[in-house]
Amino acid sequence: MNPEFEAKLCSECFHDQGLRLDAALGGFDDPAECPNCHKAEGKKLDLPHIEELAHRFFVRGTVFRTDYGGAPLVQFNQHQETSIDLTPQLAEDVKLFEKTLGIGFFYYGPRLWMVGEVTPLNELLDEATRAAVIQRVVTEYPAVPFKTADVLYRIRLAPQEPGAHHEYDSPPDQFLGQGRLDSSDLPILYGSQDIEVCVHECRTTVDDEAYLATLKPTRDLRLLDLSALLDEDATEFESLDMALHMLFLAARHAYPITREIAKAAKAQGFDGVIYPSYFSFARTGAMPFETVYGISIRRIKELRAHAMSHVVPNIGLFGRPIGDGLLRVDCLNKIILNRVVYDLRFGPVLGQSPFLQDLGEEYPDL
Template sequence: MDQLCTLCFRNFGVRREAELVAGGPVSSPCPNCKMIGGGFLDRGVCEQLLRRFFVEGSIPPEAGGHAPVYEFNPHHLHGEVLFATELDSDLELLSRFLSVGLFHYGPPLWRFGHTDHYSALKGNMEDGTATQGEARKAIWEEVIARCSIKTLEPGMSIFRVRRGQQLPPAIPAEFDTPPPGLASEGRYDTAERPVFYGAEDVETCLHESRVTLSDYIALATFTPTRPLRLLDLADNIDDSSARTPFEQVDVFMTRLAYAGKQDYDLCRELAAEIEERGFDGFLFISYFAQAHRQKLRNIALHGRPVQSGKLQLLSVNRIRLAETNYKYSFGPHNDTSLPIEPTAIEELSARMAAGTISSQEVSAEFERLLNRRSEGPR
């Protein structure tokens, strides 16, 4: 066979992804499925389909980067990865057509954000492998030194959203950092070290506030009353001295931006280190930037900048959601592979930082974790 068509596939997601990359409909019977009218798929397009669905579609949501569970190449055979569903026949068709095999891929730990800085700072707090004392301060000093500095000048706009069952009064205090007793702890803030979260654009505010159609949404527009000195954790990080991705601060910052609550301790520690160095705040990547065409950025200001006079309220508007859209792609659902516990990855990272395991041993252990199987669909 020198071609397939979109009608060759049984799985709905595979067929839909195939339709996105296929050529025009074939007028003669497909040499594989013998049907007419499906979209034309040559070898190059089928390789693209295999990568889109099985490789890119396997990236776990906590990865925060390109860390697929599966890869394929000519050195592996079909049958190493099984799904116990109709996906198996689709995968076999693509594998035999392209003479490749899908296999469990153990991506390097840096793709999950486990860089040298992260491993040294996080370590394993329970057994003391995390760097402490002056050495820990030195790590934060190196991280901060690689970041650039940005100044927010008077006249620049800072947006902040509040949502709820009714609109708040259009007064400055209603849009400041919550007062003591009402403040909650988030990614970078604690009750003792409150943080004002804003953004450079309205859409970032809406994403971060997780607004819904049933919400009243109020948007406050502020401007600085004086130049505000911010550390930029999102752009222009100087990684020229990094020899490998494990040494890149940019990768470390992406990890902190996209990680879950298990890394809030490091985020808050970083915010404290920035504040102690006299910065008014910092810029950081929005969690939603990983699924957006633009690099969404948040503005974090220490304390209560409205109350302290650093920000002036310009206006308050109501926001009405006029349209919502989701752009998505399909990937494989595999009930025969047991999920990897995040703690297992963290333990590997800590052992690597402590020098008790080599990079080759890490790869072997990671592959073992990926190959943990159930007896069938769970």
């Protein structure tokens, strides 16, 4: 153990079961008695780990998602007293945080860009202004090569002929128009360079007959990289980067817009697009739409690499690239889900926050 480690609390100090379990996940083994509860069996926590636990449970654990974007309901600092509604068990636990860290917990009122009030996003939602923003997208996002040495993975569930290469091409016409990018007149082959993301994207279960195709381009392909982080001189409210980031991390209600972006990219001569996986946060464990003092980490130069590490890119190739000879099947394998592990964290059960009440009144569509 780090010689500078000084235990202040342990997992057994807490009454709330979720908080106790979360503390045990992040604590250290130490046979000594806890200086607070005097039990020896709990996982020990020093000040940095107690603060990290408070953030995980009360901030990360209260993140709510709107149609586009999201924000935590609770924050804490050393300048405010606790003012959130708590269960009796959790109220006792909060006293430990107050005493140990000198902090208070309060309902957070996030800046409105965090819940989707971003001008280019609103313009994408409006059919009258959508085309102009899409033109910006295909112009301002970078073109990147997908080279013949690069690898793309694609999963198929229960193909009729698992060994037939055509089974791993874009879906037949009768299945078009159901995905994030494909339309009735634009087939898309979806894949990723991250096999676990492929498993998530296909909603694979232990009962599925799943097969993995390893695909390689037969020539260098030109892709529009919508997963890139744009270098902009703009606030989050004006940011095209933030608009696209929120758009691709939204659910099915965003599909009509993302399909139009795909069509525009094809019209500009691209072979396909790179875009953020909807499961990026679940794959990386990152906090959605993370901020520092209310500023998106995507806008802070020193944190750009950290922000990009939160995004897992998918690839969508236009048409039927296997049938058209743009991709070759390099290898086929059956997939077995041998073991599934969930990385669980916890959060509090709270009453309705004042911010959510105000948000529902002012923005009923959110």
